[in-house]
Every structure is written in structure tokens, then in C-alpha cells.
Amino acid sequence: MTAPSVTPSQVRSALLLRDEIALLDLRHEADFATGHPLFAANMAAGRIALEAETRLPRKDVPIVVYDAGEGLVPHAVDRLQALGYNDIRQLDGGLRAWRDAGYELFQDVNSYAKAFGELVESRRHTPSLPAEEVAALIASKANIAVLDVRRFDEYATMNIPGSVSVPGAELVLRAGRAAPDPATTIVVNCAGRTRSIIGTQSLINAGVPNKVVALRNGTIGWTLAKQNLEHGADRRGGIGPFEGAQQNARDVAYRAGVRHVGVAESMALQAQTRRTLYRFDVRDAEEYAAGHVAGFRHYPGGQLVQEIDMAAPVRGARILLTDDRGVRADMTASWLAQMGWETYVLDGGYDRQLEVGPPLVLPKPDAAHRYRRPYEGTDVDTGAMQAYLDWEYGLVEQLRRDATHGFFVI
Known part of the structure; x- marks a missing residue:
């Protein structure tokens, strides 16, 4: 079934006005990563039945679907309507029309979060050290604590030697135990840039007494500097906030x-x-x-x-x-x-009957259709890693050209 059309300029207006809109790219993740509007979300047509009701909880939410000419829209509209969604439109002219209108296309996945991270570093001048300096500090047994803010499974695959797993939002809650001496310098790392920038700035914003720096370019930068990585580590940072962390x-x-x-x-x-x-x-x-x-x-x-x-x-x-x-x-x-x-x-809610049970985990896309990030696994493709960093460095300027983001940095 076909759906009514909406123009690229109408979608852009909705984004600028902060209207609710789900702009869905129906291609496989690997294709989505080649270029898409800033606030587009990837929901491959073949995964709608699996994902839609979890990711789109309101059945009358405005939905706009598009592809790049593959003919995915009619079947996707049918699937969404069969699930009860009743406000579905298609982007007139698809992805090509968005590009032809002069609007920006962003590569990779999680693009606007990564662009936001670059904006934070640009505006707050988030401190960082290159891999060579961090390696020298580790070798000299300097008073540092390297905290890895990726998911634990990423950390266990490969990590900076001696580092401890303290995933993202756990940093402020666990920094007091991970680095109880205020004289200890905390080095925050992720795979690339975003999570280490956000993690470092989180500790700074929350007033941790320690000096905090990011490992510049994360494990990618570490690999490009020809430093060795550790594999199979299982060190986890325990709970222990620094004084005043909660307030x-x-x-x-x-x-x-x-x-x-x-x-x-x-x-x-x-x-x-x-x-x-x-x-x-x-x-x-x-x-x-x-x-x-x-x-x-x-x-x-x-x-x-x-x-x-x-x-x-x-x-x-x-x-x-x-x-x-x-x-x-x-x-x-x-x-x-x-x-x-x-x-x-x-605030509150934990003083009453709670539900128990494991988290809902949506299955990952078929490996043939997944976008493989250059920092995944243990393979080393230095050219892809450097290209990834170069792309991230250009995101602040791309945000400026796009002009729909509405981000601010405190």
C-alpha cells in the first residue's frame, strides 16, 4: 500500500520546530551508514515486525519512511499499518530528494550523538592526551587510573593494559572507588572519541577532585600509535562515588x-x-x-x-x-x-513492588547487513581507523551546515 507523501522541506520544518517525528531509513544498517539525514533512525524494512513496537511505543506517532530507490517503502507501510500505526507518510523522492534539496547527509551510525560529542569537545575544550603520553605514564607507573567507558563486552575484547571497566554513566558513581586519591589522574577511554569525551566531561561537570583527561582517539588512537592492547580482561570498577557526587x-x-x-x-x-x-x-x-x-x-x-x-x-x-x-x-x-x-x-518509585527479570534485548541485524565499525573486534585496518577519525573531526562543521540540531552545551 502507498502512503501520502511529505516533502524534505516539511520534514526539516518538523525537526526544527521539535514536532514529534520518526524519520525511518528502511535500508539495511550497512547501507544506512553510507549516508542519511541527521535525525533519521535506521529500521530495516525486514525488522519492522521485530523492532517497531519497542522503538515506536505510540501507534499514532507521525512516521516518515524512505529508502534510496530500492522499493522498500510499500512493504514497510503495509507492515507498519498491520501493527496498528496510523500516521505514516513517505518521503517524496526518497533519499535522493533530500540530497537534491541541498540538505546534509551524515555517514556512520549513531551520527548525531557522535556529532554532539565533537561539539562538546569543541566548546568545552575537553582535555585529552595522545596515546604515546598515556603509554609513557603507564610505563613509568605514574599515579593514574585508566577507566574504560565502553560496554563490558567491548572492554573484554580488547582494552588499554591495566585499565578498569567503568561503563559510561557509571563514572561519576564509581570514580571515588576507582581513584580514591584526589592526586590520581583519571584517563577515560572508549573505542574512538565520543564516549571518552562525554565521560571525561561528565566527571569534570560533576566536580570530581581529580585531574581528568580523555585518551585522545581511544583504542583507535592507541592502535595507530602502535601500542599493545590487552585481551580478556575482567576488571570492573566498584561502586563508590566521590564526596558530593550525588548532589x-x-x-x-x-x-x-x-x-x-x-x-x-x-x-x-x-x-x-x-x-x-x-x-x-x-x-x-x-x-x-x-x-x-x-x-x-x-x-x-x-x-x-x-x-x-x-x-x-x-x-x-x-x-x-x-x-x-x-x-x-x-x-x-x-x-x-x-x-x-x-x-x-x-524521584522514588523503588519503595513499592518491583518487576524482576532480565532486560529486553533486540537481536542484532544479520551479520551480512550490519555496519562493521572500524574499531570492532581485534582486526587492525589502520586506513579505515584513520578515515573514521577524520570523519569525526569534520562533524562540527557538518552540524553547522545542517543547522537542525538545536544542541547546546552547558
Whole structure:
């Protein structure tokens, strides 16, 4: 079945006005990564039945679908309508029309989160050290702690020697134990740039007493500098916030415009069914499985910031976060708010009956259709790694040309 058309300029207007819109790219992930509008979300046509109801919780949300001429739109419209979605349009002329209108196309996946990270570094001058300097500090047994903010499975695959796994939003909650001596320099690393920039700036924003720097260009930069990586490590940072961390995190969220709501107000948000509300529990998977507030989907905070296009494809929606300790929700919310989201944190809710059970995990795309990031696995393709970094360096200028983002940096 065909759907009514909408022009590229109408989609762009909706994005500028912060109207709710799910702009869905129906191609496989590998094709999506070759170029797409900034706020497009990838939902391959063949995965709609698997993903739509989790990622698009409101059945009357405005949806715009497009492809690059592969003929995916009619079947995708049929699938969405069969699931009960009733406000579906197709982008007139598809991806080519977007490009022909003079609008920007962004490569890779999680593009706007990565662009935001580059904007943060540009505006806050987030400190970093090159791989050679960090390696020299490690070799000299200097007073440093290297904290890896990737998912634990990424860390276990390959990591900076001696580093400890402290995924993303856990940093402020665990830095006091990972580096109890204020004289210890904390080095934050990820695979490339985004998560280390956000992690480093999170600690700085929250007022950690330690000096904090990012490992410039992460494990990619480390590999390009011909430094050795460790494999199979299982060191995890324990919980232990530095003094004042909880209140400082709340202050950071406040400065970013995050609103705190109680249980009654959160129910009122849910009752406003003409708006999409995403609810995420940003703790680690074990905590979530042991007991979580009903209706909240698990998404670790650091990954949520990087993967927000995957977690919440409806741009203009509301986001409500929960965390029984507060710190992780506040820090995560502070970044999402700066990325233009209407963001709330739930106070309380853990003093009543909780649901137990493991997180919902959507299966990854078939390997043949996945976009393989140049830092994945243990293979070394230095040319691809350098090209990836060069692409990231250009994102701030591309954001300026695109002019739809609405990001701000506190």
C-alpha cells in the first residue's frame, strides 16, 4: 500500500520546530551508514515486525519512511499499518530528494550523538592526551587510573593494559572507588572519541577532585600509535562515588534543564497519550534484573547517550529516566537535555513492588547487513581507523551546515 507523501522541506520544518517525528531509513544498517539525514533512525524494512513496537511505543506517532530507490517503502507501510500505526507518510523522492534539496547527509551510525560529542569537545575544550603520553605514564607507573567507558563486552575484547571497566554513566558513581586519591589522574577511554569525551566531561561537570583527561582517539588512537592492547580482561570498577557526587550530579542535571518528577507526576506524563514517552532504567543489567520499576526498559546510561537514535527514534518525544541511586539518571539526563530532548528523572518509585527479570534485548541485524565499525573486534585496518577519525573531526562543521540540531552545551 502507498502512503501520502511529505516533502524534505516539511520534514526539516518538523525537526526544527521539535514536532514529534520518526524519520525511518528502511535500508539495511550497512547501507544506512553510507549516508542519511541527521535525525533519521535506521529500521530495516525486514525488522519492522521485530523492532517497531519497542522503538515506536505510540501507534499514532507521525512516521516518515524512505529508502534510496530500492522499493522498500510499500512493504514497510503495509507492515507498519498491520501493527496498528496510523500516521505514516513517505518521503517524496526518497533519499535522493533530500540530497537534491541541498540538505546534509551524515555517514556512520549513531551520527548525531557522535556529532554532539565533537561539539562538546569543541566548546568545552575537553582535555585529552595522545596515546604515546598515556603509554609513557603507564610505563613509568605514574599515579593514574585508566577507566574504560565502553560496554563490558567491548572492554573484554580488547582494552588499554591495566585499565578498569567503568561503563559510561557509571563514572561519576564509581570514580571515588576507582581513584580514591584526589592526586590520581583519571584517563577515560572508549573505542574512538565520543564516549571518552562525554565521560571525561561528565566527571569534570560533576566536580570530581581529580585531574581528568580523555585518551585522545581511544583504542583507535592507541592502535595507530602502535601500542599493545590487552585481551580478556575482567576488571570492573566498584561502586563508590566521590564526596558530593550525588548532589553535584543533580546540579548538573538542573543546569541542563532536566526536571525531576515524583511517581504521581510520572503517571501524569504517561497519561498524556498524545505524546510519546520513552522510559529507561539506566542502571547496569544486574541491578535491573534484580528489580526495576514496571514499564521501564533497560538501557545503560552511557550507551543511551551514544545510541539515542536507536533507543528513541521519535525525535521530539519525552524521555523519563530512573535510577535508584540518582547519579546515573541525572548525568545521563543532563546530556540528553543538551541534545535537545525534553528529559525527566523519576524521584522514588523503588519503595513499592518491583518487576524482576532480565532486560529486553533486540537481536542484532544479520551479520551480512550490519555496519562493521572500524574499531570492532581485534582486526587492525589502520586506513579505515584513520578515515573514521577524520570523519569525526569534520562533524562540527557538518552540524553547522545542517543547522537542525538545536544542541547546546552547558
